[in-house]
Amino acid sequence: CESGADAIVMGAGLPLDLPDLAAGHPKVALIPILSESRGIGLVIRRWMKKGRLPDAIVVEHPAHAGGHLGASAIEDIGDDRFSFDRVLDECRELFKTLGLTWGSIPLILAGGMNNHTKIRHWLDKGAAAVQVGTAFAVTEESDAHPAFKHVLATARPETLREFTSVAGLPARAVLTPWLAKYLSTESRLQRRAKTRDCLEGFDCLQACGLRDGIARIGQFCIDLKLAQAVRGDVERGLFFRGKGTLPFGEAIRPVADLMHYLLTGEKPADLTEDTARAVSMA
Template sequence: MTNAKLTALMARGTQFLGCDSAILCGAMSWVSERHLVSAMSNAGGFGVIACGAMTPALLDAEITATKALTTKPFGVNLITMHPQLFDLIDVCASHDVTHIVLAGGLPPKGSIEAIKAKGAKLICFAPALALAKKLARSGVDALIVEGHEAGGHIGPVATSVLAQEILPEMSEQLPVFVAGGIGRGEAIAAYLEMGAAGVQLGTRFACATESIAHPAFKKAFFRASARDAIASVQIDPRLPVIPVRALKNVGMENFTAKQREVANLLDSGSVDMGEAQLQIEHFWAGALRRAVIDGDVDGGSLMAGQSVGMVTKEEPVADIIAQLMAEAAVALERRAA
């Protein structure tokens, strides 16, 4: 059930993305691959491949495989600190990928120009208003404001606060998508009314039927409540580790030990700050793979947002999108009445 108001409020987002529903699937390492991405785009949403630590050859193969499963547009999420970022941008360009999402920090020098040179639209994360303005000035095409409630790497500010700060200032200039802690259509309706062009959800789609995540990984999500999705703790102020939200388990405790180990390496001068941060990233990539692919739900990383309590069963992507859209439409009708 889609009402005219919902279609109108989402029009800017759907036009920008080239899809029917302005709902992006957040790029989740190991989860957001060809199956989930194509299912998302085929169902009228917008799928995004999580490149993560992939080599250019692996990304090339993943994009090719995704194109074999959908003719609809989809995006690729690239990590700014990837040592081969510019090679990955070239791979996306060779496939005429329509949208690139840059995550994990400010775009390095020349990356914005390299992405836009081939006509791709660039989406960046804006964790603060000052950064949103800076990104808009530098030529970014759209923004994602993602709050503390999200799964995976997180910033310090809640989604509701970021939305109130950034939407009134930025939504006239460029499309802004809201993310973090969204699990139902009523929240989508509220952010659209505040000026969002659309939304991004990750946790809600992690356990979709089409997600390749291990059954044990999905079961951990079904059992969890919002309070089980906790943020990692930074143990050394000199090591600026971006906190990660995941379900509490032994893997979370292992991360604390890993930080100590890397901090000691920094102390001894055997690694520099860039290498230290890459080691932390590789730790997460490995821990996440163990949980998602191997089903090690104790020692692996169960990255999940606080909306995990709203994930109660495995269901097809198309059903999840239809439900979210129906809830949003009903919420808007209620307000109109």
Template structure:
């Protein structure tokens, strides 16, 4: 009872695992190509991808376009597997990132942090890029399907449903995060039900992928049994040799205890989940981190009222400078106790899945 394939239209991933796109340099070509090579879907995150470019402060748009094109090409040189790009709808350069991904032949665009209501408008004749919104409710799935159908005669190629145990920015109100009504276990079947009528109209499946707190092979088995076509996992892939973050970022997971995984109020107006450290302790005790906003990267960020710049904090964390930033993490990050290769991680997930399937 090995892993089933994950099919998104004519794309066939050998294993039903998508590596979550982790922004500000955590999942770039290194991690994405390693996952794609093992038969999963590797994902490059577009948020602040140009952070290493010398002109990122003065030429934000061009720096990010250049960096995304380069990362996609670098990943493509290492694998002929399936590569996606994660693009937050809230990014001020959303349009640039979508156009660049399509032009460079990305297999999939995953779009969350807002409803990507105009995403199909970017697909020109002959473009094969699949469009997969990331949502957190059945209502959001229905809104997108109706809008895309009426305006573009197009339906999503799949949906990623992200529950409240995910890392980074969450599409939930703070009081919903621990409410069982909003749990992934409850939402996945609701989304599957909501997309059923649209599958009939499309004349094809619209696979639903479960994300947010998926930890091991038994979890994968649970969601697939529920009707999900696959899972998306972020946190587990941080603790791999191939992950593009600094070793100190990865070690922050290994060193974290359960109480260190905290919900924070992000400057962009959403709750987020992160590993507690000196930077967040300072922010919590009211210390401001003075900054100028060189990027204007997120449309919902009011930098005039913000205690710190989240882009700079996350860039610093990616580089391992955790006194000047913090690591986003999923609810289970404290369970990470070793850094392994992507190959070893996927093999252990496979064994866990096989064990759960044979016990069922």
């Protein structure tokens, strides 16, 4: 906040104390990422006691999103309590109970928002907006490393994996060489878990499976692995990705093309089956 941020978007848990952390900065928008109505209710009620409401809430479906997922265990990511229909319906009742008007806290649906029809459907059902991640990460204007875009754009359903992160949450990523090797040795690494100093020296997680020796969760340095992905290190990086197909297949297109498609459903006239498979590595 002190650095001039306009908004704080926070996930990976229940940000019950975020208003306290942002105290003194009332103009900074606070936007939690949650996945079910129960968590939404807990956050709103706690924040109301602090005299603050979320400026918006991102509702992320763990069965479709990439990165850390809002379920307590991998086997729960497809649970019906995360369905957008159910969350929207239950939030309508929650808002009535709390005396809030519908729309006073915009609900932004995230996860699997990869085509115009789907986006239009959820906006008509009451969502204020949608969040799109992977599709923008692979656009021409994205500052991601070309190899990073290539990994995300060419991934297939069979090359995505759900696993337990070092943060203790389910996560979804592309099965790169490092992830394949890690998953094959995970149980052995967990048996050898022990407390140690942070590898990077700045303790990026409050609870870290590797640093704290928590054997039941991940045993790798997430900061190191994500940094390697940012640098385009396909062999050693961790590449988070959403589950759905991309609007233009493997093709790397401009943001303007993506926006036009998401808003109208019209794909670029020059996008053939062959060009959709051709990934620009320039």
